[in-house]
Amino acid sequence: MAQGTLLYAQSGGVTAVINATASAVIQTARARRVKVLAARNGILGALAEDLIDTSREPLAAIRALAHTPGGAFGSCRVKLKSLEADRARYERLLDVLRAHDVRYFLYNGGNDSADTALKVSRLAAAFDYPLACIGVPKTVDNDLAVTDCCPGFGSAAKYTAVSVREAALDVAAMAETSTKVFVYEAMGRHAGWLAAAAGLAGDGRDQAPHLILFPERPYDEADFLARVKATVERVGYCVVVASEGIQTAEGRFVADAGGGKDSFGHTQLGGVASFLAGRVKDALGLKVHWTLPDYLQRSARHLASATDLDQAQAVGRKAVEYALAGMNAVMPVIVRSADAPYRWKIEAAPLEKVANHEKKMPAGFIRRDGYGITAAARRYLEPLVRGEAPPPYGRDGLPKYVSLKNVSVKRKLPHWTG
Amino acid sequence: MAQGTLLYAQSGGVTAVINATASAVIQTARARRVKVLAARNGILGALAEDLIDTSREPLAAIRALAHTPGGAFGSCRVKLKSLEADRARYERLLDVLRAHDVRYFLYNGGNDSADTALKVSRLAAAFDYPLACIGVPKTVDNDLAVTDCCPGFGSAAKYTAVSVREAALDVAAMAETSTKVFVYEAMGRHAGWLAAAAGLAGDGRDQAPHLILFPERPYDEADFLARVKATVERVGYCVVVASEGIQTAEGRFVADAGGGKDSFGHTQLGGVASFLAGRVKDALGLKVHWTLPDYLQRSARHLASATDLDQAQAVGRKAVEYALAGMNAVMPVIVRSADAPYRWKIEAAPLEKVANHEKKMPAGFIRRDGYGITAAARRYLEPLVRGEAPPPYGRDGLPKYVSLKNVSVKRKLPHWTG
Structure with a gap:
């Protein structure tokens, strides 16, 4: 059985399916009997030692996360600076991880988050602290490098x-x-x-x-x-x-x-x-x-793409598998092997290749007159919006979105004001 | 078998389900072997003798109207004035109806449309032209009098x-x-x-x-x-x-x-x-x-309320039945008999009672502090949003909305410039 705790955090703008990734992370870890904590409001909660014990949520609630938009544990728009400029915060983060025996750190976000996960991984290595840092992709902007597309x-x-x-x-x-x-x-x-x-x-x-x-x-x-x-x-x-x-x-x-x-x-x-x-x-x-x-x-979770939902869950599952397999400083990315029929799989990419790069739209996707899309763009885009995955609706005609209890973990460290 | 032709027109701002009413009108009339023409762009098409022969559309297309938003025959924002001020237009309208042997005129719109239908009915009576004028309710504003709620x-x-x-x-x-x-x-x-x-x-x-x-x-x-x-x-x-x-x-x-x-x-x-x-x-x-x-x-037809869709179709069916039964100057309205379980039926209301009235929201629906709704408002509103009625989606991940051929009927009258 795996040892140590897994810490999951959401970062940057939320999406219709980032909670589906969280749902997959928690369910996969639970099946492997790994305890999952979540940071409240992303990296802010990790720094403040404001952590949530996801084991207090019933399985039905964790499953319902897969059809609930927003960010169930809170997200944040905070970018850590370079290791040198923000060293105190990186070290504090490591202190919190160590205090809660966190051996797996899953950071669900965009370019900046991949960069943060990479730096935490380097610092842990420098301190000889065994930690698997996994970036988990997410962004409606679709601008992450390496991955064919981005969940959300x-x-x-x-x-x-x-x-x-x-x-x-x-x-x-x-x-x-x-x-x-x-x-x-x-x-x-x-x-x-x-x-x-x-x-x-x-x-x-x-x-x-x-x-x-x-x-x-x-x-x-x-x-x-x-x-x-x-x-x-x-x-x-x-x-x-x-x-x-x-x-x-x-x-x-x-x-x-x-x-x-x-x-x-x-x-x-x-x-x-x-x-x-x-x-x-x-x-x-x-x-x-x-x-x-x-x-x-x-x-708009009510109009989610089934392909997108599948991929959001797949990167969540793979992130846990990579972490438990001892992989470090990687991100599960989506690799497309065919447009029609659409085929994709998840592979591990080094965070180095993802962090701080921005994927531009290929010039060949914009029509020559500049006011429309090309056939190549359609081939790329169409599979990504394919399939419906509506949430369950209540008797009141509205989607049944779950609200978690988000029970706090008892603090172990002194208050931090960094 | 009924005699004469039915003319259907859409008026004012369109809704997610006005085409569902059109679908029900055409299907009900077809079942009774009554020919249905539609006016292009509402009353404008009726005045210009710009009519569409709906018999040229296959049944599958007419059925698909029930899940297609917008206004399939075109609508317009044109309000006819009083019978005195706009007499030439009312008489032209009657000329067009007569030229195409229209004995049933169904006008699908809001307050103004009910008023227009009422005036056409009076004029037809004055000219001894046998014509059944039926107003069919529609508006997202929910401000029609008499009816408990408005399709859309x-x-x-x-x-x-x-x-x-x-x-x-x-x-x-x-x-x-x-x-x-x-x-x-x-x-x-x-x-x-x-x-x-x-x-x-x-x-x-x-x-x-x-x-x-x-x-x-x-x-x-x-x-x-x-x-x-x-x-x-x-x-x-x-x-x-x-x-x-x-x-x-x-x-x-x-x-x-x-x-x-x-x-x-x-x-x-x-x-x-x-x-x-x-x-x-x-x-x-x-x-x-x-x-x-x-x-x-x-x-947003993709998120239509099943209750709303049912009612939009029901008023369409009833409008045809009223017309063929020889009723005149009426509107099929929705009557609520119970909130929970929600029960409703369609009844005929005189257009006189609907035309030019505006239903306000009851004062008891707004919370005393002025910033929220009351329990009474919830009891009224909740059944109206209940139930899902998603459109069919294609392999491309998008709703399959129908586009009609809208074949024009040959003109019989001289060009009109009124």
Whole structure:
């Protein structure tokens, strides 16, 4: 039987399926009789020795995590600096792990988290403390290196494609006398993965979305407006999907062009969709609506992709297996062996290759005119949104999401104020 | 066998289930061997003699309408004026009906549509033209008189409650280091029905949504901000749902307070959520996110309520039965006979009682403090969001929504330019 405790923590923006990874981690460890603690609010809880005893949760609750969005133990946006600059915090982390006999540290997050896990692993080695550090992938941004895709992205991508398809039918029905242009703002500050996923909603130049604006291409207002106008004249309406991260040729974020202060000195919170809608209204005089789904797109567990859910659980299971097998400083990544039929497997990748790299969208995924996706992008994206995995619904018509007890573990170390 | 043709038209904002009503109308009429034409873009198509021959659609396509959002034949935002002021258009409408031997006119819409159907019926009687005019209810605003609820509302209500529950889990997980306040903007310019439906997402003062802003209550900024602050201090975060129609005590729409022009003279499109988010940021200094689902909330067929779908189909079937039975100037309305277990039936109501009335939300549905819903509101709302009715999904992971051929009927009248 394995010895020592496993500590699991969630980091960065949560997703519709990060709890499915947590569910798989805890169930796999329980089956191997390994005790699982979770850090409250990610690395903050690990540093503060604010730990949760997952053994106090019944199996039904742990299973229900697989269909519950959000981050059940709390996550955080905290990036540890380099080993040198943040040495006190890394050492404190090691103290906490040692105090609770943690021999397996699973950090579920993005690039920064992989980097943190890697540094903790190096420090443990330097102190001769036997510790298996495993990074577990997660991000709706789909920007992790090495892995073919990131758990969380497929569900957000499915939400995006479905929402755009549905809203487009609404706009099409009303365009004769009402809204002619509709703008959908997709997450993606640096890469247009989610905007690209919207492209799955239709095919051909007359099907919505008619125009996709990618952060990978400079925003050219005159060209954009001319295309909106031409689309409305040809199709009768125009559905635009814009990535929040689009920039002008000078490298200025379009989102920052809106906003500012109103005449009362109040802050105006802008955003790309509201800015573009304003430009369409001013320059073309067309009736326009826009949507900013914001967190809805990354928490829509009700519309999760079955592929994404499978992969989120698979990386959780494999992370535990790697740890118990004595592997260290690795991440279970998704390897695609075929597009159609879609085949994938999990392999271990060194954290070194993942940490602090950012995967860009291949140039070959964006159509030559810059406003749509290519067949290659469809081949890549389509399997990721495939399959439905709805949560159970209650008699009240709402999904039955679980709320854990999250019982705290008794502290063993003095209070830390680092 | 019945004689004459049935003309069906869709009017006003479309919903996730208005096509389910259309599907039921066409199937019921086909079973009775009555020919069904549809007007393209609602009353506009009827006036322009731009009609669609639904007999050219295979049964499978008509059945698939039941799971397809939007308005399959096109809708419009056009309100006919009084019989006196718009007499030429009413008479033209009668000419078109007569030219195509239309003996049954089914108008699927809200208050204005009920009024139009009523006037057409009176005019037909005055001209001794035998015509059965039936209003068929539809609106996400839930503001039709007489009927207990409106087809379209239940699905939008379910979307709202589910989305708020999901986003709240996201915010809860991140609040320690990231967003502390989240604002969701619900449709509802005059009545807070959809904002109220968000209240189903939680129960008790510590569950999201923590604050609901209704158009029925004046917006008091100081009180609102104090409650946001208190909620964040008590719970750690605060989820706000705001109806787009909230007004100050002076009767000014809060949505109009945002917007205006930026320093480049560009139009700033505001909205309630972005305005409130700006105030929270300025006055409380808290990190805030907001969402504007816009058309997504009324087109989300993927998350339709089974109750709503049943009712949308039932009013369609009954409308045809009423028409063929020779009833005139009536609307099939939903009558609730019990909350638990929920029981309802369809009855005929005179269009006179529906036309131009607006159903307000009962005062007893809003909590005494003005920021939440009562037990009575829950008893009313809960059955309406109950049950799931997902569309079929394709191998590509997206809902299989149907696109009709919409073959035009040959014109019989001279071109009309009224």
